[in-house]
Amino acid sequence: MATVADRAVRTREISPAFAFIGRRILGAAAALFVASILIFAGTSILPGDAASVVLGRGGTPQKVQELKRALHLDRPAYQEYVGWLKGIFTGDLGDSAVGLAQGAKHAPIWPLISDPVKNSLALAGITALLMIPLSLLLGVAAGVFAGRPLDHAISVGSLVAIALPEFVIASLLVGVFFVGLHLLPPVAIVPPGEDPLSHPTKLILPVLTLLLASLAGGIRMVRAGMVEALQTEYVQVARLNGLGERRVLVRYALRNALGPSVQVLAQNLQYLIGGIIVTETVFAYPGLGSTLVDAVRNRDITVVQSVAMLIAFVYVTLNLVADLLVVLLVPKLREPA
Numbered sequence: 001m002a003t004v005a006d007r008a009v010r011t012r013e014i015s016p017a018f019a020f021i022g023r024r025i026l027g028a029a030a031a032l033f034v035a036s037i038l039i040f041a042g043t044s045i046l047p048g049d050a051a052s053v054v055l056g057r058g059g060t061p062q063k064v065q066e067l068k069r070a071l072h073l074d075r076p077a078y079q080e081y082v083g084w085l086k087g088i089f090t091g092d093l094g095d096s097a098v099g100l101a102q103g104a105k106h107a108p109i110w111p112l113i114s115d116p117v118k119n120s121l122a123l124a125g126i127t128a129l130l131m132i133p134l135s136l137l138l139g140v141a142a143g144v145f146a147g148r149p150l151d152h153a154i155s156v157g158s159l160v161a162i163a164l165p166e167f168v169i170a171s172l173l174v175g176v177f178f179v180g181l182h183l184l185p186p187v188a189i190v191p192p193g194e195d196p197l198s199h200p201t202k203l204i205l206p207v208l209t210l211l212l213a214s215l216a217g218g219i220r221m222v223r224a225g226m227v228e229a230l231q232t233e234y235v236q237v238a239r240l241n242g243l244g245e246r247r248v249l250v251r252y253a254l255r256n257a258l259g260p261s262v263q264v265l266a267q268n269l270q271y272l273i274g275g276i277i278v279t280e281t282v283f284a285y286p287g288l289g290s291t292l293v294d295a296v297r298n299r300d301i302t303v304v305q306s307v308a309m310l311i312a313f314v315y316v317t318l319n320l321v322a323d324l325l326v327v328l329l330v331p332k333l334r335e336p337a
Contacts, residue, residue, distance in 0.1 A: 024323040028316045035312040036088070040081050043301045043308075067101060084305065093306040098298050109306050113291055115192065117310070120276055120287035122196045123203065127210040128269055135215055135265060139222025144249065146227050155223070158216035166278040170209045177205060188285040196285075206283045213275050214268045221264035266322030270315050 075083075087094055091110070099107020142154040161169075177184040188202040196203060277289030284290070288307060295303035 021324060024320055028320045031316050032313060035316070036085055036309060037081070039305055039308045039312065040084060043305050044077060044080070067097065088309060094302045096300055096303055098300045098303075109303055112303065113288065113307060113310075116286060116288045116291040119190065119196050119285065120280070120289065123206055123210070123280070123285065123287060124269075124272055124276060126203065127207050127214070127272055130207070130211055131214055131218065131268065131272070132265060134211075135218030135268070136222055138215070139219045140226055140249070142219065142223040143226025143230065146223070151223075154219060158219050161212050161216040164213070166209055166213050166275050167282050169212050170205070170279060170282040173205050173208055186283075188280075188283040190286055192286070202285075206279050206285055209279050209282075210272055210275050213279075214272045217271070218265045218268050266318050269318050273311055273314050273318075 084094065093109040096107040096109055096112055099112070138154050142151045145151050164172075174186045178186040184205050185202055186205070188196075188199075188206050190196045190199055190202065276287060277292060279285070280287040280289035281293055288310070292304065292307045292311075294300075295307065
């Protein structure tokens with residue numbers, strides 16, 4: 001039976017980890033709050049009257065006022081923000097300005113963006129499932145064979161990938177696989193309501209584009225961590241004790257190399273979310289990026305706000321998950337001060 005002293009020791013041992021997690025959760029909440037203010041302010045200060053822009057030449061003063069009331073643009077800015085923020089927490093994202101301008105009594109945003117969200121999640125999910133293991137595999141290989149031809153090949157390939165933006169990579173892939181080899185379609189148009197996974201050939205080029213654009217950072221960080229870990233004293237001692245090389249790499253070197261690498265992999269996933277906007281536009285893929293571009297073009301402010309806030313939420317959540325994984329991988333963070 002544990003004594004009071006034993007329980008006190010265990011409490012002191014786990015308190016640094018809980019304090020770290022608590023600080024990160026509070027930081028994530030604060031970041032989302034600041035992001036909401038910036039998104040709302042950024043869309044509100046755009047020049048011109050949003051209602052008039054959406055209605056176009058057919059916007060009579062009466063119709064403009066009606067649309068303003070429907071979008072709550074006739075209220076003070078702080079009331080608009082509080083109402084919008086409250087709607088986010090209750091799941092009511094409001095109505096699409098374009099939908100209301102076209103005569104609909106209600107044009108809720110979530111049904112409008114639900115299919116694009118699913119399509120983007122499918123594209124990002126497939127890319128992430130390939131990116132994370134490939135980053136680890138290629139980074140470990142480059143670190144283990146540092147200074148050898150394999151390391152040079154991986155490093156040069158990573159530098160080339162970093163230097164090329166998504167639209168250039170996409171153009172090169174289309175030139176090779178469509179123009180040159182006639183193997184894959186140059187666009188990724190998925191019929192409305194259909195599962196993008198039922199059109200696998202259309203996803204190959206967008207996934208390859210995102211994969212090549214997001215791999216390099218993770219590979220280079222894992223490589224650097226492996227090179228450093230393989231030179232540490234505890235790895236040398238493990239080898240002298242006769243442990244197999246595979247066990248040394250996995251149990252000692254890789255785990256310590258993953259600590260700093262997790263943050264970079266999370267940043268790559270965040271970059272992936274941003275890269276989706278460009279990639280979906282290039283390949284005409286009906287995802288969240290295309291929806292955001294169309295909403296900006298049509299000055300559909302409510303849709304822009306909702307999509308931007310959703311992207312911010314994904315960014316902050318990925319960063320939070322990475323921080324929590326670091327607690328698991330780095331023992332020092334679980335030690336009492």
